[in-house]
Amino acid sequence: MRDFVVVGAGPAGSRFARSAAEAGHDVLVLESGEIGRPLACSGHVSLDVWDFLPEGARDDLFQNDIYGARFHLGGADSEPHRFYKDEPVSNAIDRVGLDKTLAHCAEEAGAEVRDGYTVTAVDEKPGGVEVTASGPDGVETFEARMVGGADGPRSRVRDEVGLPEPEELLHGVLGFDFEPDHQDFVDVHLTVPRFFAWRIPRGDSGVEYGLAVRPGDDAPQRFDDLVADYDADIDKRCSGAIPIGPPERTVGKRSFLVGDAAAQTKPFTGGGILYGMRAADVAAREIDPRQPATLDDYERAWRDELRNDQRLGSLVRAGYSMPRPIQKAGMRAFSGEIAVHMDRPTSLFSKAQLRALLSWN
Template sequence: MRDFVVVGAGPSGARFARSAAERGRDVLVLEQGEIGKPLACSGHVSLDVWDYVPESARDDLFQNAIRGARFHTGGAESRAYPFHRDEPISNAVDRVGLDKALARAAADAGADVRDEHTVTGVEAGRESVTVTARGPDGTDTYEARMVVGADGPRSRVRSECGIPDPDEFLHGVLGFDTEASHEDFVDVHLTVPGFFAWRIPRGDAGVEYGLAVAPGDDPNERFDALVADYGATIDRRCSGLIPVGPPSRVTGKRSLLVGDAAGQTKPFTGGGILYGMRAADHAAATVDPARPETLPDYEAAWRADLRTEQRLGALVRAGYDAPEPLQRAGMRLFSGEIGVHMDEPTSLLSREQLRAMFSRG
């Protein structure tokens, strides 16, 4: 019997598999398609991402360095409020390549990673869990001490194990103009109720345009308006869900969720790559697959790490819907040089941020 069957080889599943295998666990990873595909993510991440990526893969994944954001309350021609630093704050990376590199690192650590395997059922027994998956050679079952749901926003493991859903699912759409851009600022437009629209220069990979909307809103109509406003030509577009607000529990009898499946995202950007991998490390460090009584240790560890960031992130997001005069006043106050970490809203209150604000003269 395996220690863990991990469902999904996105960043969270691959990271969990690597961390658990490095601790000597016997780990099987089942991924429904080709690893990394289909793309449904900007791959705009803080520099912390490189702590998780083997050195040999870094040059191939890097696309562009970003050192600031121009915030707008209107469209492409509206007044911009820049937030910036002299040094890079974030990078645009090849997201498909990132997933492949993280899965390779998991395999190198000893995990058995299999693509083209779709999990269709999960049954928890007293001593083990049985996972059913459809692969190239038909349907098979796999026995493990625990199952890890790293299967994204619409997690099958979550529903099979009776774990509650995240609070909300935003619908994100993005598309690419092929013209290269090495600019080092992203643009953020607070023109979408409950969220925002963005433009990300991606070096030789072109320029990305995107946005996310709350349920009931039409992302495609808004996306068409955004690219028309910029006069961009979109070569290909894709879409995906962004879960916001983690459920009250992300563990079951012999199951645990990591990443988007668990709602481990930043409420103010929708980003989940780094939070998912951080939580995956907590899971691998705290959960003993032979002792389900260790599952609460994982709940405690990941919430201690991310709870305050997620709560503050939700407050930042609430500001996106503030009346425009208030938004402008807030942006005037905070714009300029910044000392914040893009994954940590608590850094808005940090010494670095206060120093940056008060050194503006």
């Protein structure tokens, strides 16, 4: 019997598999398709991502340095409010390559990673779990002491073990123009109800356009309007769900959720790469596959890890829906040089950010 079967080889699943394998556990990872595909997630990340990757990975995955953002309250021609640093604050990266690299790290640590396996059933038993999946050789059942659901916002593991869903599932749309663009600012448009639209230059790899809306809104039309405003030619597009707001519980009797399945995401951007990997490390540290009670330790610990940033992130997101005069006043107050970390809203209250604010007056 294995210690863990992990369903999903995205950043959170592969990071957990690597950390758990390094701790001496027997780990099997099942991915439904080709690792990294289909692409349904932005490739704009904070510089912290390199801390989770092996030396030399940057040479393969890096696409562009980003120094700040231009926030618009209107379309592409509207006057922006600039937020910036004099050094890179984030990077555009090869998102598919990131998944492949993290899965390879898990394998090097001793985990077994299999793609082409679609999980169809999860059965929690007193002594372990049975995970049934359809793979290249037909239907197989895998036994383990615990199962980890890292299978995205519409998690099959979550449904099978009866855990609650995230508070929200937004509809996100991405599109890519492959014409090279080496600008060093992203564009953010607060023109989408309750969220925003974006444009991210990706160096030689082109430009990423995207937005997210609540269910029932016309995401395709809003996306078409966005790219038309920039007169962009979209060579490829994709879409997916973006979970916002963790469910009340993310662990079962012998199961746990990590990453998008647990809505371990930033409420103000929907990004979950770094939050999911941070939570994955917490899971590998706290969960003993022979002691089901340690699942509750993981539940408490990951919430402690992310709680403050997720709460403050929710307040930041609330600003997207403020009346336009309040938005304009806020933009004028905060635009300029910043000392804020894009993954940690708590840095809004750091000494460095306070000094930056005082320096503008």
